[in-house]
Amino acid sequence: MSRIVEIRGIRLGEGVPKICVPLTGRTKEELREEAGLLRTVDLDFAEWRVDFFEKADSVEAVLGQLAELRNLLGNIPLIFTFRSAREGGQRELNAEAYARLNREAAASGHADVIDIELFTGDEVVRELTAEVRRLGAVSIVSNHDFNATPSQEELASRLRLARELGADVPKIAVMPRNPGDVLTLLAVTYEVSSEEHGPIITMSMAQTGVVSRIAGGTFGSALTFGAAKNASAPGQLAVAELRVILNALYA
Incomplete structure (x- = not known):
């Protein structure tokens, strides 16, 4: 059986x-509103996309907002994610600032999971995953390709590299150019998840890839993303729709 990663009782x-x-949300007010909305929907995890926050370049402002979100979300597991512009996010930080932000978030105790980008640099990622684990949080090591779907061999290599660099949960998201690319993503999901080293997260984006967001679990993906208000990536379904579909598929 695959190793289970348990976060606030969610397995x-x-x-x-x-x-x-x-x-x-870009402002404290928008985030407060969103957090209130999330308390009313049927979800398992919340993810704070810090790169959208207007004060994301201030560690102090981010940590203050993180503490407020933790309070507002109650016991909902929280993923802390600064997504770089090169991987589809809103802005860039240099490697030193990026590492510091993620370390401080993990040390705060308010984030349950820290998302670390795979191509930040092998040594930086290795040090961050070790530090995150030492601080009692879980690491997702992620890669996003908004331009294409690499070969199955390349996708498998990236997921395995994330694991080698210390990821508790490797994650990959890719853009399909055709339905065959979605099959490639699902095939690698099955291949790597079958190695039973622990959970992985995969998805194919945009409308063509929506099937991977609802049927990915059949092939071994442990988590999918839905939208309560604003989608953070192309192809996300509304969370209420997603829950109904998942319950039908996996009942």
Whole structure:
């Protein structure tokens, strides 16, 4: 059996794929409103997309907002994600600032999961995953390709590299150019998840890839993303729709 990653009682890698909903507010007020909305929907995880936050370049402002979100979200598991512009995010940080931001978020105790980008640099990623684990949080090591779907061999290599660099949960999201690319993504999901080293997260984006967001669990993806208000990536379904579909597929 795959190793289960348990976060606030949610067992990632077991049963029905878990649903994560992003927070993308730019201001404290918008985030407060979004957090209130998330308390009313049927989700498993919340993800704070810090790169959308207007004060994302201030560690102090981010940590203050993180503490407020933790309070507002109650016991909902929270993923802390600064997505760089090169991987589809809103802005860039240099490697030193990026590493510091993620370390401080993990040290705060307010983020349950830290998303670390795979191509930040092998040593930086290795050090961050070790530090995140030492601080009692879980690491997702992620890669996003908004231009294409690499070969199955390349996708498998990236997921395995994430694991080698210390990821508790490797994640990959890719853009399909045709339905065959979605099959490639699902095939690698099955291939790597069958190695049973722990949960992985995969998805194919845009309308063509929507099937991967609802059926990915059949092939071994442990978590999918839905939207409560604003989608953080192309192809995200509304969370209420997603829950109904998942319950039908995995009942």
